[in-house]
Amino acid sequence: MNLLRLAWKNISGNSLRSWVVALCALVVAAFALFSTLLLRGAAASLELAADRLGADIIVVPEGAQTEMEGALLMGVPAHFWMPEENVAKLAAIPGVEAVTPQVYLATLIGASCCSVSEMFMIAYDPATDFTVRPWLEARLPAGLALGEVIGGDYISATEEDNGILVYGALVTLRGNLEPTGTGLDQSLFFTLETAHELARVSEIAAEEPLVIPPGQVSAVLLKTKPGLDTEALAVEIYRTVPGVYPIQSANLFQSSRTQLKSLLNTVVIIMALIWPLAILLIGMIYLMAANERRRELGVLRALGATRRFVCESLLAEASLLAFCGASVGVFIAVLAIYLFRRLIMVSLGVPFLLPSAGSLALQIGIGVLLSMLSVFLAALFPALKISRQDPAIAMRE
Amino acid sequence: MSKVLGAVMVVAALVLAIAPVFTDCQSDGKWLTTANGKQVSMKCHWTGIAEIAAAIPLAIGGLYALLGGRRKETTRLAAIVGVASGAVAILLPTFLIGTCGSATMTCNLLMRPILLSAGIVAIVASTALFFVARDQEMPVAPAAAA
Structure with a gap:
């Protein structure tokens, strides 16, 4: 049985655990991509709008x-x-x-x-x-x-x-x-x-x-x-x-730029909370799963599987779940930003420009990788721990 | 699995039928005033009404799967109807009737994206139901078993 097949069997064997891990990956990927798209889109839009006006100074009534x-x-x-x-x-x-x-x-x-x-x-x-x-x-x-x-x-x-x-x-x-x-x-x-x-x-x-x-x-x-x-x-x-007020184009949209800065700070704080929490939660789930599956993995070792194979199978399982969750997460983030962009613009008071296809693909890739890395890191310690266990002791407990 | 997908289809149908009531321009107190002073509904309102027609077959298909309908062919038919209803739900605000002209009006900010999201969810859930139904085992009739 190859590594991916074994990982897939393990995933379908415990659907609740798999759903929770995939959901964590989904949330991390969706939030990271959504906020990146939003902030980069708003910044790009502000720059483009100022350039488009083509004027150095706009004079309006005071x-x-x-x-x-x-x-x-x-x-x-x-x-x-x-x-x-x-x-x-x-x-x-x-x-x-x-x-x-x-x-x-x-x-x-x-x-x-x-x-x-x-x-x-x-x-x-x-x-x-x-x-x-x-x-x-x-x-x-x-x-x-x-x-x-x-x-x-x-x-x-x-x-x-x-x-x-x-x-x-x-x-x-x-x-x-x-x-x-x-x-x-x-x-x-x-x-x-x-x-x-x-x-x-x-x-x-x-x-x-x-x-x-x-x-x-x-x-x-x-x-x-x-x-x-x-x-x-x-x-x-x-x-x-x-009775007039001159606005320099460099100072145009100052209120939006300030709004964007505070939005960026909020996003960084939320991300700083969500990311470690997701890693911690996934780590705990895998630690519990590793303890539960001690006997099963012991049998695997007794049948000739190496430590490396056991560790890799657990990491492959985590990566597969992370990939599935992150893929759904980036799909939801892109769909939400595409469909609700005008509502976001009006609610947050910031402009927004959709990125080019190349830039979007790059950001999607980074989102998926970030999510997979989170799950991989979370599953690494439990995988190493259980793979080092003696099969005889594991099967007897 | 088909029960979960059926529930998703029913929720999508409810969103399609109910969301326009609260998110069209009429709900925001906006009407079209004709030259003789008469107030008539804007076209987003009629899109909302038409969405009910798309939501009904989707809800019936979803309910069949949710309530554990076991006939494979009927489940597959419900899934096909679900895909068609989802497609109509997407086409109504985009091509068939449309929404109001101004991008900043409530129907464009809220109703349209909600309907498109629900339409996409309906299509994805119905497509998944079609494949799940394909894998379902047909129950063996007692007479045949005997």
Whole structure:
């Protein structure tokens, strides 16, 4: 009888013990993989979102910083305004290379004139824009025309001919942007001209009209000259333009970064509790099992099995159980993170980006190996102990 | 083993039938307001109603296995029905009817992932039941034994 066959016979021989060991392996693998995927996905998403904005400084009305971050990160519609003349004031500050205004809007909740409820919408100025245009250049070199929109990764057409109903007007979805895992994925982008057209149509076609206050914008995005100290420029903006708050892109999403750090600490503490406990529990189970099976293993030795074979058979049994438990655990972790990622994002207030297939495979491998290593370590001492026992004494006891 | 799998199928069927009641947008107080001011249910609500139709055959199949049904062919049929019901449960919120458009609405955050999870569990449990039933021994009829 070969080693694996013997191990499998032992596993099916004591189903309760096997279930407990497999369950421990499952919990360790599932928790380790779930938390790794979550934390790495959130960190990657934050970096990508900051890169995607392409601006060195984002200027918002004073007091709207949190709302701005919420809109960019979670797609929670933002409603704030500042005078349009701030654009010229900001452009005149030395060290500013480019400025572009943006207007933030949202669809109505539960209204038949809007295909999608509570959708965050970003209107940009195509003449000065340097944030949305680079994303569009690859697919739509001519940019977006009147009535055309581009959506984040989650946005899909709800009407015929790639249409989406926004405030009673049918706009054409020209494509989707690459996923970022943030609120940008569930946002709609169009030109300021389209925004004003939507506002005009909404007065007759929507349950409530879309209001864009004249001479107002929501935010101004700035690009600084190369090599310039953005912090000094931010201070200068705060000093010279009243009623605004400059957010440096390096400082963007600070609250989420802090949230992520505390989440990491919690995960480390939980893992530090779960892992040794699982090893201890499995170790105790194997120690009890080894005592129970003393006679059985003694017979095996009497039939000619070497100490090494007995030890290896116990370790093979533990490894097989760990592999089965860990495989189910990583499957559950991947399924949970894939299906419930939006709920996790909203509940924890952090963005999330699914890893690439290669990175996922690597993390799954590490999760399974970690779990197998835990069970192997736990079973090592009992296996060594029982394999060293004299068969005659073991059979007599 | 088939009793355990039957219980899993029944639990999945209960989740499919009951979860939408508490996790669709209507449960969150959200309705669709038409231009004439009338409030109608959003499409996630109709997905939830349709899930009951998928849950019933799954529950019947699961109950048959749970209550110790011994006919191999019937158990296998229940397993096939379970796989089909699980597939329909997955297809309803994804392709057949769908959920609401906004990714942040309750139906997309809760109802859809719960239904997909329950559908996957139903398919896995039913597939396992099919193979377990294949290995079952047919009971020998007393007349034949004589």
